[in-house]
Amino acid sequence: MNPPPSWPPDYHLKRSRRSHYVKLKTSMKNGLELIVPMRFNERHIPHILETNKEWIQKQLTKIHKELKTIREADLPEEISFPIARQKWKVQYVQSNNKHLQVIARPQKELVLLGNVANKKAVYKLLLAWVKQQSQLHLPKLLDELSEETGLKYHRISIRSQRTRWGSCTYRKIINVNFKLVLLPNHLVRHILIHELCHTRYMNHAPRFWRLVASFDKDWEQYSRETRVADQLLPLWIVNLF
Numbered sequence: 163m164n165p166p167p168s169w170p171p172d173y174h175l176k177r178s179r180r181s182h183y184v185k186l187k188t189s190m191k192n193g194l195e196l197i198v199p200m201r202f203n204e205r206h207i208p209h210i211l212e213t214n215k216e217w218i219q220k221q222l223t224k225i226h227k228e229l230k231t232i233r234e235a236d237l238p239e240e241i242s243f244p245i246a247r248q249k250w251k252v253q254y255v256q257s258n259n260k261h262l263q264v265i266a267r268p269q270k271e272l273v274l275l276g277n278v279a280n281k282k283a284v285y286k287l288l289l290a291w292v293k294q295q296s297q298l299h300l301p302k303l304l305d306e307l308s309e310e311t312g313l314k315y316h317r318i319s320i321r322s323q324r325t326r327w328g329s330c331t332y333r334k335i336i337n338v339n340f341k342l343v344l345l346p347n348h349l350v351r352h353i354l355i356h357e358l359c360h361t362r363y364m365n366h367a368p369r370f371w372r373l374v375a376s377f378d379k380d381w382e383q384y385s386r387e388t389r390v391a392d393q394l395l396p397l398w399i400v401n402l403f
Contacts, residue, residue: 170211171222176325177202186214188221189392192324237284238398241272241292244347246299252288254278262287285398292399296320296340304336304354311377313358327353327388330360344395352384 173194184206185197196207211218241250250270255278262276262283272291278284301318308314316334323339330336336357342350355378363370374381 169215169219170208171218173207173211175204175207184210186210186218187325188218188225193225194218194222195325197325236398237278237281238288238396241288241344241396243295243299243343244345245303245343245350246295254284264291289399292343293320293322293340296343299343300338300340300350300354303350304338304358307351307354307358311355311358313361315358315361327391328357330357330364332364334361336361341395341399344399345391346394348380349384349388349391349394352378352381353388356381356385 171194173196174192176195176197177200178197179200181197181199183199184202187195187197189195196210237254238252241252242248243250248270250272252272252274255273255275257275257277259276262274262278262280264287265273265275267273274284274287297320300320304315304318314334315330315336317336319335319337320340321337323337326337326339327342328336328338336354338354338357342353356374359370359373359377362373371381378384
């Protein structure tokens with residue numbers, strides 16, 4: 163991201179069928195986002211920006227400073243998957259191989275072999291490997307929680323979602339963000355239990371929250387934590403390219 167822009171700032175407008183009001187969001191990946199209802203009139207945007215000017219400038223300045231601390235050379239030396247109780251040591255071996263390779267060695271050692279000086283290619287390969295790990299670990303945990311709660315689902319779909327950790331359809335298909343596999347165990351369980359409860363109640367009526375509370379007594383605290391859970395992700399996972 164470039165230095166904080168002069169006012170007014172650049173922004174991304176996202177229309178959402180689920181939104182009933184305007185929501186402002188900032189992230190290192192997307193900068194400033196305005197999430198609005200489908201029939202939102204864009205003529206209101208200048209007023210919204212001015213009303214929230216102090217907060218917006220503060221958040222964009224913070225993001226700018228954080229991005230300056232991230233250097234392309236900062237490749238991860240370790241990748242953790244809390245729900246699987248795994249920590250993988252990562253090594254980078256420069257070679258003349260035309261294509262980068264990922265080699266998973268015993269004792270949880272991951273080796274990237276090839277032109278590791280190509281940081282963009284390395285990040286892309288690491289992301290692909292993390293997605294593979296999410297396919298291994300997230301369905302297993304969801305099955306365990308389904309058995310534990312007695313809440314059945316049709317299937318799980320693991321996606322590269324930007325703004326949501328999970329969702330559930332009327333067909334009881336549970337969609338989850340692959341980055342969940344990198345979050346603390348208690349938050350992953352909380353999010354999956356939340357979506358399993360939607361297999362019974364599709365809205366957020368009081369009976370839904372009572373069901374959630376019956377399986378997740380600290381759900382209110384965890385719900386607050388999930389709102390800023392993206393800050394718990396390792397910086398390298400942020401797509402800067």
